[in-house]
Amino acid sequence: MTVxxxxxxxxxxxxxxxxxxxxxxxxxxxxxxxxxxxxxxxxAGPFGILIVLxxxxxxxxxxxxxxxxxxxxxxxxxxxxxxxxxxxxxxxxPFTPTIIVADLNVGLLxxxxxxxxxxxxxxLGGWASNNKYSLLGxxxxxSQMIAYEVFxxxxxxxxxxxxxxxxxxxxxxxxxxMWFIVTQPLGAIIFFIAGIAETxxxxxxxPEAESELIAGYHAEYxxxxxxxxxxxxxxxxTLISAMMATMFFGGYLGPAFLPPWAWFFLKTFAFILFFILxxxxxxxxxxxxxxxxxxxVLLPLVLLNILVTGAVLLWLKG
Amino acid sequence: MFSHLRTIWLTFLHLFKKKVTIEYPEExxxxxxxxxxxxxxxxxxxxxxxxVGCYLCxxxxxxxxxxxxxxxxxxxxxxxxxxRINFSRCIxxxxxxxxxxxxxxxxxxxxxxxxxKRQNLVFEKEDLLIDSEGKYPxxxxxxxxxxxxxxxxxxxGETEEAPVDIHSLLP
Amino acid sequence: xxxxxxxxSVVAIISTLMVITRYQPIHALLYLVVSFLAMAMIFLSxxxxxxxxxxxxxxxxxxxxxxxxxxxMLNLGKDTALQERQWLQPKTWVxxxxxxxxxxxxxxxxxxxxxxxxxxxxxxxxxxxxxxxYKEYVIAVELAGFLLMAGIVGAAHISKHRKKHLHRxxxxxxxxxxxxxxxxxxxxxxxxxxxxxPAEKKPVKKT
Numbered sequence: 001m002t003v004x005x006x007x008x009x010x011x012x013x014x015x016x017x018x019x020x021x022x023x024x025x026x027x028x029x030x031x032x033x034x035x036x037x038x039x040x041x042x043x044a045g046p047f048g049i050l051i052v053l054x055x056x057x058x059x060x061x062x063x064x065x066x067x068x069x070x071x072x073x074x075x076x077x078x079x080x081x082x083x084x085x086x087x088x089x090x091x092x093x094p095f096t097p098t099i100i101v102a103d104l105n106v107g108l109l110x111x112x113x114x115x116x117x118x119x120x121x122x123x124l125g126g127w128a129s130n131n132k133y134s135l136l137g138x139x140x141x142x143s144q145m146i147a148y149e150v151f152x153x154x155x156x157x158x159x160x161x162x163x164x165x166x167x168x169x170x171x172x173x174x175x176x177x178m179w180f181i182v183t184q185p186l187g188a189i190i191f192f193i194a195g196i197a198e199t200x201x202x203x204x205x206x207p208e209a210e211s212e213l214i215a216g217y218h219a220e221y222x223x224x225x226x227x228x229x230x231x232x233x234x235x236x237x238t239l240i241s242a243m244m245a246t247m248f249f250g251g252y253l254g255p256a257f258l259p260p261w262a263w264f265f266l267k268t269f270a271f272i273l274f275f276i277l278x279x280x281x282x283x284x285x286x287x288x289x290x291x292x293x294x295x296x297v298l299l300p301l302v303l304l305n306i307l308v309t310g311a312v313l314l315w316l317k318g
Numbered sequence: 319m320f321s322h323l324r325t326i327w328l329t330f331l332h333l334f335k336k337k338v339t340i341e342y343p344e345e346x347x348x349x350x351x352x353x354x355x356x357x358x359x360x361x362x363x364x365x366x367x368x369x370v371g372c373y374l375c376x377x378x379x380x381x382x383x384x385x386x387x388x389x390x391x392x393x394x395x396x397x398x399x400x401x402r403i404n405f406s407r408c409i410x411x412x413x414x415x416x417x418x419x420x421x422x423x424x425x426x427x428x429x430x431x432x433x434x435k436r437q438n439l440v441f442e443k444e445d446l447l448i449d450s451e452g453k454y455p456x457x458x459x460x461x462x463x464x465x466x467x468x469x470x471x472x473x474x475g476e477t478e479e480a481p482v483d484i485h486s487l488l489p
Numbered sequence: 490x491x492x493x494x495x496x497x498s499v500v501a502i503i504s505t506l507m508v509i510t511r512y513q514p515i516h517a518l519l520y521l522v523v524s525f526l527a528m529a530m531i532f533l534s535x536x537x538x539x540x541x542x543x544x545x546x547x548x549x550x551x552x553x554x555x556x557x558x559x560x561x562m563l564n565l566g567k568d569t570a571l572q573e574r575q576w577l578q579p580k581t582w583v584x585x586x587x588x589x590x591x592x593x594x595x596x597x598x599x600x601x602x603x604x605x606x607x608x609x610x611x612x613x614x615x616x617x618x619x620x621x622x623y624k625e626y627v628i629a630v631e632l633a634g635f636l637l638m639a640g641i642v643g644a645a646h647i648s649k650h651r652k653k654h655l656h657r658x659x660x661x662x663x664x665x666x667x668x669x670x671x672x673x674x675x676x677x678x679x680x681x682x683x684x685x686x687p688a689e690k691k692p693v694k695k696t
Contacts, residue, residue: 035332039339074515106615109542116550120522123554127515127561135561142558146551153546166615281329282322 010101017090021234022052028234028276035280056227064223071128078125079225082118082232089114089239094169096252096260108166111243112153115198119145121232122200122207126217137216140287141207144197147294152194154302158187158309159247172251181248186305188248190298192271195240197290199233201275203282206290241271349427351453354412356428357403359443360421360452364469367447368422368459370396375414375423383407384414393468395460401443406436420459424452494534501527512570512577514560518553525549536612 026041026049033040044050066075091114092107094100104110119142126138160166162183163174174180181188197204208216218229245251245267254263285293340347349355362368371388389399414423433439451457460469462477473481504523511517525548532541622630 033339034337035329037332037335037338039337039341042341071513071515074519104538106538106542109539109546113542113545113550116546116554119550119554123557123561124515124519127557139558139561142554146554149550277326277330281326 009099013090013095013099013101014087017087017235017238018231020238021231022056023049024234024237024272025055025230026052027272028279031273031276032280035277059224059227059230062223064225067129067131067220069130070220071130074124074128075220076225078121078128079221079228079232081124082121083228083235085114085118085121086232086235086239088117090235090242092168093239093242093246094172094251095264097169099261100169103167103169106166107168108156108160108171112149112156115152115239116146116149118198118232118236119149121229122217125221125229126207129217129220131220133213133215134217134219137207137209137213137219140213141200141217144200144204144206144287144290147291148194148197151190151294151298151302152198154299154306155187155190155194156247158184158305161306161309161313168246168251172246172253175250175253179248179250184248184305184309186301187309188244190302190305191247192240192244193298195244196275196278197294199236199240201233201237202279203284204290205284206287209284237272237275238268241268241275244268244271349429351427353427354410354415354425356405356431357408357410357414357423357425357441357446358448358450358452359401359446360424360448360450360454362458362460363451363456364458365449366395366469367397368420368457369398369401370420370422370459371398372396372419374417374419378413378417380411380413381407381409391468394465395467395469398443401446403441403446404439405431405441406439421452421454421457422459426452491534494531497527497530497534500524501531510577512573514569514573515557518557518560521556522549522553525553534610536610539613539615539618 029051030040030042030048040048041051042048044054066072089111091101092104092110094103122141122145123138126134126136126141129135159171159180162180163171165171171180200207207213208218213219218226221229242264245264249267250263251267252260252264254260254266258266360368369386371386373386373388376382376384376386383404385400385402385404387399388396390396410425412425415425418424431439458469460467462475464472464475464478466472466474473479501524504520504527507520508517508524511520525544529541529544529549532538532544
């Protein structure tokens, strides 16, 4: 692969991802409305799709305000960290057999590392705002994300044990005969739950819970800085959905009547829609309920999953 | 856990239900006849103003958005010299309509009165008066009232008896 | 790739220096994160991707977050920065730094006098790391596990609420109605003490 090709792939992936993340503004509003028996935004452009443009313009022209009591540099850095860490997570995802930015040997661990760096955006954003609600949101976000990172990593270990590799292309190819959702259903479910908590989406949007913490860690943000948090959240949804598709649903593999990238995007999009459906249907748990479920239910389950997977693998080996 | 899955499934089914949204500018909202919207001043069947300038509507208004000044014409018929409603204050509670003894002030099913300038929401009498009898057709206050104000002579009403001649001794 | 190694090393050294010199604790911790990321980069350039990623996940992603968490809870504001500024006077750091400088010059002299050996980059596969951990150093791993377990048990023990603190209203309710008479006498006593003592010297009742 030449350098030019590589640069083209990077730029192409970046372009597509940012467009998807922006388009999700429309998708989410429209689908959420549909599930609430409304129509949603349908005025600007065909099916209202230009609301993306309108929203972006609005964010750009809003006053970009830094509160005088805030820690200026950290306040500016925090939104950049979200987008950067999530975009770095996309580096290891195989979109097709050839389109992959970097097929690292430690691909899966790299993904986990990047998602663990994403915590900083919430913590720093909440702390730098110098606002008690933001600080509370940051505290909640930090403990929630650190806790659920553990289950997220452990839930993927079953797949890693069955594949014998952290490389994502290997993991996809290992699902040629059977998707890992069949052999690792528990791991898949826990990974998805942990993924929701990791992207702090509803129902686990405890760090930004509007009804109790106004907007939590991004209460003081406005303009495009808030927009970065916004885009970061949608990119996070896309990342978790793409990981879900890659790890448990065969990635780009599928019957030959559609090209691999189409299969990949179909699977990813299905999970994105499921994220939105969850937002439409489930209420937010209390903070202690979330932590209790994590440490007292999910952790034992995920350890059990690893144990049973290892035992079965050894037994099959003879 | 099962209840959560059931909730998700039931929410998913809502995708296929009929949407309740009314796409407003193209599709109008159906308003009931007694809907409380824009305030108007109605006229009686003869085409004269019903309002007698009694100030009851202004007194009843909780946000004090009605201002008027009563006056009389040469027949002794009362009418408002000016009648002003500030719709940027009005909360469309309908108390003025309830207070009105002559069915003059009425709320009609119309809400499309958006303006770019706040001052344009102050409606004067000529903006408020409509050529209609509103919800009470055929009602004419001065036809049933006891005083003569150019509409009928004293005692000339349908349910009235002729005035007593106080200079006569006959019963 | 020696160039990457040197860049990462310079970043690591600078950021570590910044960690020491910052007055605001959160800023220091952020430079520490950068330092850890640079360390990960050094490991990566030396052919140990596994250790590099673990460095990011464990140190940058978990431990420093917990440190920041604690600092945030302590609510260290401008006063702390001021205090740090007062503490960081030249007379406190000049002595140790001169001693360290002596050691550093010795180290540099030794480095330059040693024969030129090109940096050897040998990739360490993950399998080798795991085999080393679970074959040669299994006892050390198990001992570390014991230590961590002890830490977890200790933390759980400390954070466990053994005493159940009821709200004062509920406390009275839990005692039952037969104590109402007692309560009444208590109230009467309280009233009498209030009558004796001025309002601001009221004895604080501990619950």
